[in-house]
Amino acid sequence: MKLLILPLVYLLGLAPGFLSAAEVDFIKDVAPILETNCVSCHSGDEPAGDYLLTTKEDAFESGSGGAILPESPEDSMFYTMTVLPRTDEQLMPPLRSGGPLSKSETATLKTWIAEGAKWPQDMELKARAKEGPRFATPDDFELVKNIHAKIVAQAQKEQGNHKNYNNAIPVTEVEYEMIAIPGGKFVMGSPQTEELRRPEEGPQTQVSVDPFWMGKCEVTWDEYEPFMITQVDRRKDGSRTDFDTQAHTIVDAVSQPTPPYTEMSFGMGQHGYPAISMTQHAANKYCQWLSSQTGHFYRLPTEAEWEYACRAGTTTAYSFGDNPEKLFDYAWFYDNANEKYQKVGLKKPNPWGLHDMHGNVMEWCADQYLPDYFKKIQNSSKNPYIKPQSLYPRSVRGGGWDDDPDRIRSAARRGSDAAWKQQDPQLPKSIWYHTDAQQLGFRIVRPAKIPSPEEMYFYWNSAKDVY
Incomplete structure (x- = not known):
């Protein structure tokens, strides 16, 4: 007699497709993206577009508002502006600042917003230098x-x-x-x-x-x-x-x-x-x-x-x-x-x-x-x-x-x-x-x-x- 080993999802009483991956962790997954690509422009006394990105309150309410709409990434400029064509003047971050973000980074932001855009109340972001790959230059x-x-x-x-x-x-x-x-x-x-x-x-x-x-x-x-x-x-x-x-x-x-x-x-x-x-x-x-x-x-x-x-x-x-x-x-x-x-x-x-x-x-x-x-x-x-x-x-x-x-x-x-x-x-x-x-x-x-x-x-x- 053959021993039938059922998948874990059935043993737990879950239908396939309902076992979701671990939630995006803001501190580990999201903050590094923002601190290396966005905060330098969106901080200080004169932030770009009057949009501050240092605290949760700033990120959700500064600028013209509505940049982040929890559970609605397709309606959140915070995400949609990162996936514009690389030649679009509204791309964030722009080419001159190292943009666009990688596909994995934009996917992380999209998932984070879809999951409710959770941001620890006391978490304050600080700009950090972006470390990228070094390329050989013909100007040598x-x-x-x-x-x-x-x-x-x-x-x-x-x-x-x-x-x-x-x-x-x-x-x-x-x-x-x-x-x-x-x-x-x-x-x-x-x-x-x-x-x-x-x-x-x-x-x-x-x-x-x-x-x-x-x-x-x-x-x-x-x-x-x-x-x-x-x-x-x-x-x-x-x-x-x-x-x-x-x-x-x-x-x-x-x-x-x-x-x-x-x-x-x-x-x-x-x-x-x-x-x-x-x-x-x-x-x-x-x-x-x-x-x-x-x-x-x-x-x-x-x-x-x-x-x-x-x-x-x-x-x-x-x-x-x-x-x-x-x-x-x-x-x-x-x-x-x-x-x-x-x-x-x-x-x-x-x-x-x-x-x-x-x-x-x-x-x-x-x-x-x-x-x-x-x-x-x-x-x-x-x-x-x-x-x-x-x-x-x-x-x-x-x-x-x-x-x-x-x-x-x-x-x-x-x-x-x-x-x-x-x-x-x-x-x-x-x-x-x-x-x-x-x-x-x-x-x-x-x-x-x-x-x-x-x-x-x-x-x-x-x-x-x-x-």
């Missing part, structure tokens, strides 16, 4: 070596004189102009007698720099925005998710910004206006992107190059003299800028033909910012450069549209600050944007002497691995 040293080879070949073709030139960005045909700056010696820093000088501006030191070209104007949105905004899915490091060595060029391999989380001109104007609010890493990568197209090596200026070009042979507080009343002819600043930046090139240039070296927007330099800069360069005053060792502070020169006359003198210096990312909702903070630095832009230089691939790599990546 091998890429830089290929760009270097293109630059060397281009130099051999040109063999031109050191003179001013106009050029167009190949992929956009947007034009820009470079001014030839002769090499030479100058006294860097401000004298102790200069009105409103600061201690970090000296002691004055004689410095020499090699010849280079510098952008006639600050980099504009016309030049920068096609680099900043692309219709390509990118990882947080800016590399293309679809990169193919057979189908894409060295230009495609350069890391470019992920989509911005707000309109980055902040309504101040775009065509002909200076690009703003980029991190130093973003400015460096723009230089690499431009170099990969043109066959010319571009980077940010060193502090010494910047001040040398700004002074243009002068020794006064400004490139036009010591009288701040003349600033109205040469600069946009607090007294005349109407609380916003202005189009580049409208004010008089300095003696070497450079516009807006004083005011309009502050400009990134390549150096680590050190208050005792002049002490550090005493024994290396030829092409001095303080190689960055940490992300903050980095050097910024020129002053901006919201500054007083003392901050836009030729010798005025300042350092970058992490507070420039204060309103950035991403965690970790974006490597591309300084939302709270609306006075900050940059201009480019091209040294007459082509550096080694190793030097190029450092210039273009000095702010990449120190976050």
Whole structure:
């Protein structure tokens, strides 16, 4: 006689299909999803969409309400917005913040809501960094070596004189102009007698720099925005998710910004206006992107190059003299800028033909910012450069549209600050944007002497691995 072993469900008196899996555990299953993907944007004094996600009360009642409807996931925006197409602007979390969620994560949220959206009353969520897989990026040293080879070949073709030139960005045909700056010696820093000088501006030191070209104007949105905004899915490091060595060029391999989380001109104007609010890493990568197209090596200026070009042979507080009343002819600043930046090139240039070296927007330099800069360069005053060792502070020169006359003198210096990312909702903070630095832009230089691939790599990546 055969022994019939009945399934457990029958022994328990349950019909098939009524034995449900264990309930979703909020603390173990749901909270980690929210804390790594959602809470950084939906917390603090200005949460995205006015929707807070730190406590049960906030999650169920803040914003426009109705985000979570227990037992009705298909009617709960908390779930439905996570399963939108990846290109939908309302997708949560958006692509720029690491979205979309995985299928298992959205399934967990759906089940949790279907089971009643249970949330311990005293459970408070806190944002935590998202740890994801590390991907190989095509923007590596091998890429830089290929760009270097293109630059060397281009130099051999040109063999031109050191003179001013106009050029167009190949992929956009947007034009820009470079001014030839002769090499030479100058006294860097401000004298102790200069009105409103600061201690970090000296002691004055004689410095020499090699010849280079510098952008006639600050980099504009016309030049920068096609680099900043692309219709390509990118990882947080800016590399293309679809990169193919057979189908894409060295230009495609350069890391470019992920989509911005707000309109980055902040309504101040775009065509002909200076690009703003980029991190130093973003400015460096723009230089690499431009170099990969043109066959010319571009980077940010060193502090010494910047001040040398700004002074243009002068020794006064400004490139036009010591009288701040003349600033109205040469600069946009607090007294005349109407609380916003202005189009580049409208004010008089300095003696070497450079516009807006004083005011309009502050400009990134390549150096680590050190208050005792002049002490550090005493024994290396030829092409001095303080190689960055940490992300903050980095050097910024020129002053901006919201500054007083003392901050836009030729010798005025300042350092970058992490507070420039204060309103950035991403965690970790974006490597591309300084939302709270609306006075900050940059201009480019091209040294007459082509550096080694190793030097190029450092210039273009000095702010990449120190976050």
